[in-house]
Amino acid sequence: MYLRNALPLSSPHVPSFPVVPPKRIHPIAKELINLTPPEERAILVGAPLKRSNDRRAVDEHLEELGRLADTAGARVVGTLTQSLDRPDASTYIGRGKVEELKAMMTEREATVVIFDDELTPAQGKNLEGELGKRVIDRAELILDIFALRARSAEAKMQVELAQLEYSLPRLRNLWTHLEKFRGGIGVRGPGETQLETDRRLVGLRITALRRRLQEVERSRVEQRKTRKKAFRVSLVGYTNAGKSSILKALAGGEVFVEDRLFATLDPLTRDVTLSGKDGGQASILLTDTVGFIRKLPHDLVASFRATLEEVREADLLLHVIDASNPTWEEHRLVVDAVLADLRVHDKRTLHVFNKTDRLDAAHAQALGERMQNLLPNSVLVSAVAPGGLESLRAALITALRANRPVMRLRVPASDGKLLAEIHRDSEVAEVASDPETGDSLLSVRADDAARRRWEPLAIS
Ligand SMILES: Nc1nc2c(ncn2[C@@H]2O[C@H](COP(=O)(O)OP(=O)(O)OP(=O)(O)O)[C@@H](O)[C@H]2O)c(=O)[nH]1
Numbered sequence: 100m101y102l103r104n105a106l107p108l109s110s111p112h113v114p115s116f117p118v119v120p121p122k123r124i125h126p127i128a129k130e131l132i133n134l135t136p137p138e139e140r141a142i143l144v145g146a147p148l149k150r151s152n153d154r155r156a157v158d159e160h161l162e163e164l165g166r167l168a169d170t171a172g173a174r175v176v177g178t179l180t181q182s183l184d185r186p187d188a189s190t191y192i193g194r195g196k197v198e199e200l201k202a203m204m205t206e207r208e209a210t211v212v213i214f215d216d217e218l219t220p221a222q223g224k225n226l227e228g229e230l231g232k233r234v235i236d237r238a239e240l241i242l243d244i245f246a247l248r249a250r251s252a253e254a255k256m257q258v259e260l261a262q263l264e265y266s267l268p269r270l271r272n273l274w275t276h277l278e279k280f281r282g283g284i285g286v287r288g289p290g291e292t293q294l295e296t297d298r299r300l301v302g303l304r305i306t307a308l309r310r311r312l313q314e315v316e317r318s319r320v321e322q323r324k325t326r327k328k329a330f331r332v333s334l335v336g337y338t339n340a341g342k343s344s345i346l347k348a349l350a351g352g353e354v355f356v357e358d359r360l361f362a363t364l365d366p367l368t369r370d371v372t373l374s375g376k377d378g379g380q381a382s383i384l385l386t387d388t389v390g391f392i393r394k395l396p397h398d399l400v401a402s403f404r405a406t407l408e409e410v411r412e413a414d415l416l417l418h419v420i421d422a423s424n425p426t427w428e429e430h431r432l433v434v435d436a437v438l439a440d441l442r443v444h445d446k447r448t449l450h451v452f453n454k455t456d457r458l459d460a461a462h463a464q465a466l467g468e469r470m471q472n473l474l475p476n477s478v479l480v481s482a483v484a485p486g487g488l489e490s491l492r493a494a495l496i497t498a499l500r501a502n503r504p505v506m507r508l509r510v511p512a513s514d515g516k517l518l519a520e521i522h523r524d525s526e527v528a529e530v531a532s533d534p535e536t537g538d539s540l541l542s543v544r545a546d547d548a549a550r551r552r553w554e555p556l557a558i559s
């Protein structure tokens with residue numbers, strides 16, 4: 100994949116819309132047409148502020164940016180860093196660095212520059228003017244990857260919406276080559292007219308997408324009403340932490356796992372039956388969600404409504420952390436910050452330190468001891484090592500039982516409606532009937548609201 104959605108330097112078109120018809124090929128043309136897109140050769144630029152923490156982690160951040168570029172199909176041919184007191188208003192990095200970048204681009208035949216930091220539309224435009232090549236920032240790269248990886252109709256619409264919202268303030272960029280045609284007051288040049296047309300079209304498309312996404316959301320709300328009231332658990336965490344691998348290991352079946360960023364975009368829910376050491380069984384609904392990353396474009400998070408709804412409705416969050424990644428602590432803070440943005444930071448959360456098979460024994464033990472003090476509610480696991488998820492299974496059973504203690508109910512045999520309600524709104528562990536009265540005797544696990552409703556039927 101090459102960076103399809105990055106705005107081209109000189110060809111004025113809006114990403115995804117409007118569709119440009121293919122060029123007609125002359126019928127007697129003989130030469131072969133090269134259909135493989137040119138390989139993108141990228142130079143990465145990291146320019147942290149001197150007073151920020153980012154300065155210390157600039158190498159890790161560029162490495163991650165490199166993985167993002169790789170996921171988008173670009174080859175990294177160079178990196179450049181500069182610590183800044185403050186960003187230059189017109190080019191972000193300093194003048195000297197722009198020259199250095201220019202020389203490096205020629206030498207390495209780079210086709211695109213990717214900044215780790217967010218560029219203003221003006222900085223992007225100025226840099227493109229100076230360098231003569233496309234310049235994108237991290238947010239744009241992430242949007243591109245999401246566009247590449249979106250599978251469901253909903254995810255595609257969400258990504259397109261986020262891309263359009265991102266491009267709207269940047270549209271002017273595309274038309275500057277026509278600015279010289281612009282006349283004085285009352286004389287509108289073609290550049291301005293075209294820009295207005297583009298803005299209006301993009302605005303219309305945004306409205307249409309929003310409306311369709313609202314419809315999808317409404318139908319999901321209806322569907323959810325019919326869902327069983329099982330104990331709901333959502334996997335959340337930094338991208339590539341191993342969320343899908345955990346779902347796959349616990350639930351079995353087809354789950355997409357890949358050592359690239361943002362393998363999962365759409366939430367996926369599976370029924371998981373957990374067997375306790377005491378022989379008892381417990382069942383939960385486990386949902387895998389989109390991963391987070393530092394500097395995730397805000398519109399994009401907000402647009403992933405399906406993930407948000409899953410996380411909001413969960414009884415418990417499993418915050419999955421890749422313990423083998425040297426920057427896991429920063430990742431954990433990023434995830435906490437996104438959860439806070441989504442206003443779900445006060446959910447009950449279990450921290451799951453994954454990939455412990457990659458740690459040596461001493462390291463794993465030290466981590467375990469540290470976590471006992473810091474996050475007593477955490478488990479160390481491996482989604483791939485045999486038996487590596489036992490501690491998580493046990494913790495889930497404990498959480499489920501604490502959240503939904505068994506309640507015993509007596510229901511008159513004649514009350515079919517109530518029996519149906521209990522089966523719908525709880526997990527029924529056992530059913531018997533009273534030989535004398537014919538009443539049903541049930542052992543159920545239900546949430547607080549249902550337990551309160553059925554209190555009058557409770558027996559010890
Ligand atoms: N060694 C090791 N590798 C793991 C473990 N868990 C996951 N992986 C690998 O880590 C990579 C990412 O795993 P995924 O399950 O796709 O991660 P994810 O959190 O779902 O990632 P996104 O969907 O991209 O956000 C894959 O190559 C997995 O095989 C583990 O416990 N140990």
Ligand SMILES: [Mg+2]
Binds near residue numbers: 356387
């Ligand atoms: Mg995944």
